[in-house]
Amino acid sequence: MNAAATQVGPPDPQVRAEADARLAGLATPPGALGRLGELGAWVAATQGVVPPRELTDVRLVIFAGDHGVAAHGVSAYPPAITGAMVRTFVAGRAGVSALAAAHGVAVRVLDLGVDDDLEGVPDDVRRHKVRRGSGAIHLEDALTPEETRAALAAGERVAHEEIAAGAQLLLTGDMGIGNTTPAAALIAAGLGLPASEVTGRGTGVDDEGLRRKQEVIDQALRRAGDRVDDPVETLTALGSADLAATVGFLVAAARAGVPVLLDGVISVACALTADRLAPGAVAWFAAGHRSTEPAQSLALDKMGLEPLLDLGMRLGEGSGAVAAVPVVRSAVALIRDVALLAEIAP
Numbered sequence: 145m146n147a148a149a150t151q152v153g154p155p156d157p158q159v160r161a162e163a164d165a166r167l168a169g170l171a172t173p174p175g176a177l178g179r180l181g182e183l184g185a186w187v188a189a190t191q192g193v194v195p196p197r198e199l200t201d202v203r204l205v206i207f208a209g210d211h212g213v214a215a216h217g218v219s220a221y222p223p224a225i226t227g228a229m230v231r232t233f234v235a236g237r238a239g240v241s242a243l244a245a246a247h248g249v250a251v252r253v254l255d256l257g258v259d260d261d262l263e264g265v266p267d268d269v270r271r272h273k274v275r276r277g278s279g280a281i282h283l284e285d286a287l288t289p290e291e292t293r294a295a296l297a298a299g300e301r302v303a304h305e306e307i308a309a310g311a312q313l314l315l316t317g318d319m320g321i322g323n324t325t326p327a328a329a330l331i332a333a334g335l336g337l338p339a340s341e342v343t344g345r346g347t348g349v350d351d352e353g354l355r356r357k358q359e360v361i362d363q364a365l366r367r368a369g370d371r372v373d374d375p376v377e378t379l380t381a382l383g384s385a386d387l388a389a390t391v392g393f394l395v396a397a398a399r400a401g402v403p404v405l406l407d408g409v410i411s412v413a414c415a416l417t418a419d420r421l422a423p424g425a426v427a428w429f430a431a432g433h434r435s436t437e438p439a440q441s442l443a444l445d446k447m448g449l450e451p452l453l454d455l456g457m458r459l460g461e462g463s464g465a466v467a468a469v470p471v472v473r474s475a476v477a478l479i480r481d482v483a484l485l486a487e488i489a490p
């Protein structure tokens with residue numbers, strides 16, 4: 145991955161104009177399709193064709209890793225849950241597995257930095273591992289610069305694999321006890337906000353846990369200093385292997401011209417960082433679901449994205465993105481299949 149920021153062009157503006165014209169000509173009153181109209185036109189522009197093709201190949205990649213901060217009282221759960229949940233994704237028994245099965249979404253889970261060595265888990269899950277866990281970001285860097293580069297490259301590689309295999313729409317998910325702390329730190333770094341504005345309860349910490357988490361984020365931001373001005377250095381100081389890989393995946397998808405549906409606060413923190421690394425990448429992203437974490441809404445506002453769903457979920461795993469897939473398919477069906485007013489009007 146080239147650390148220098150290089151611009152990413154938007155979905156084809158000419159195709160977008162054609163899609164907007166088709167939308168305006170449908171046998172519906174102007175604006176009657178609400179945000180579904182705009183969404184269908186966006187999908188058409190990402191595909192470069194009007195009307196857009198049906199989304200038959202939709203793929204979720206879940207990036208898993210452990211986080212050094214989890215040993216410092218920032219989560220309601222122990223780190224051992226991360227590896228246990230990776231095995232649960234492999235077995236197809238997690239929350240996101242149920243949603244993905246219901247909506248015809250393929251799920252791939254990758255271990256970038258789980259503490260557990262995941263013996264017995266298929267090799268495809270394990271072969272991208274960069275390290276075990278990550279540094280506790282308030283005390284030390286999350287990664288070495290080489291590990292950050294390796295994780296970005298792993299995410300990029302995986303995006304290329306999924307696209308080569310036929311992905312029309314990609315989704316990002318995450319699994320990692322403690323990961324709402326580095327995600328909030330990435331958002332604070334990207335938006336220049338204090339810890340007090342970005343800290344949320346994650347898996348459900350109590351008031352004492354919330355106070356500790358805010359202190360950890362504040363200390364991490366002070367430790368990183370002006371390194372937060374650079375997105376790659378931000379990942380080294382405040383991220384983790386799983387978050388850096390997600391950033392690499394998002395940048396590669398945008399550069400390849402494949403749209404991505406984002407999930408909760410971790411996915412959105414990585415999208416914000418991807419857009420800092422590759423300005424313009426955000427034009428290839430849509431937001432699936434609003435998280436209860438305050439940092440996610442702050443980052444979405446900055447990127448100009450409005451989530452398709454707001455169901456109060458805070459599961460992660462890519463669940464909010466998968467739940468929004470039927471909405472995206474609905475948008476495509478409308479702009480594809482509705483008659484033009486000119487065809488039916490007497």
Ligand SMILES: O=C(O)c1ccc[n+]([C@@H]2O[C@H](COP(=O)([O-])O)[C@@H](O)[C@H]2O)c1
Pocket residue numbers: 218219220221318319320321322323324325345346347348349407408409410435436437440458459460461
């Ligand atoms: O997606 C979200 O916005 C979200 C909000 C809260 C928690 N999570 C999930 O819960 C875990 C992190 O929460 P925590 O409290 O351990 O930082 C991690 O596995 C995430 O997938 C996810």
Ligand SMILES: Cc1cc2nc[nH]c2cc1C
Pocket residue numbers: 221225229318319320347459460461
């Ligand atoms: C059980 C459990 C499942 C999860 N899925 C994503 N994050 C999670 C955190 C916990 C604790």
